[in-house]
Amino acid sequence: MSKCSKCYKSIIYSWRKNTQIKHPVKFGINVTGFQGINCNSYMEVNTKNNAFQFVITLCHYRIENMENTFGKHLINEAINNQNLSDKEIKNFYLLNH
Numbered sequence: 001m002s003k004c005s006k007c008y009k010s011i012i013y014s015w016r017k018n019t020q021i022k023h024p025v026k027f028g029i030n031v032t033g034f035q036g037i038n039c040n041s042y043m044e045v046n047t048k049n050n051a052f053q054f055v056i057t058l059c060h061y062r063i064e065n066m067e068n069t070f071g072k073h074l075i076n077e078a079i080n081n082q083n084l085s086d087k088e089i090k091n092f093y094l095l096n097h
Helices: 051-064 068-081 084-096
Strands: 001-003 009-013 018-021 030-034 041-048
Touching: 030 051, 051 068, 068 084
Parallel strands: none
Antiparallel strands: 001 009, 009 018, 030 041
């Protein structure tokens, strides 16, 4: 039996065939990032991967590259507004359509 420590796979040589045993633990991560040419780049770990979370990440990127403190405050206020939560937007959409 030969073990590869880098890829966590084992190869068992038998008289019939070669068998690969893969490591049972798998993990994943959702990261969204923006690369700026003349500004700061930004990466954020997301719990969900949907359009609503993408817009919030884009707002955080904008805040990161702003100098205007009042503008930063307004964007933060908009992001944290309870009326703009995912649940509230879906309810508003269902009531009006």
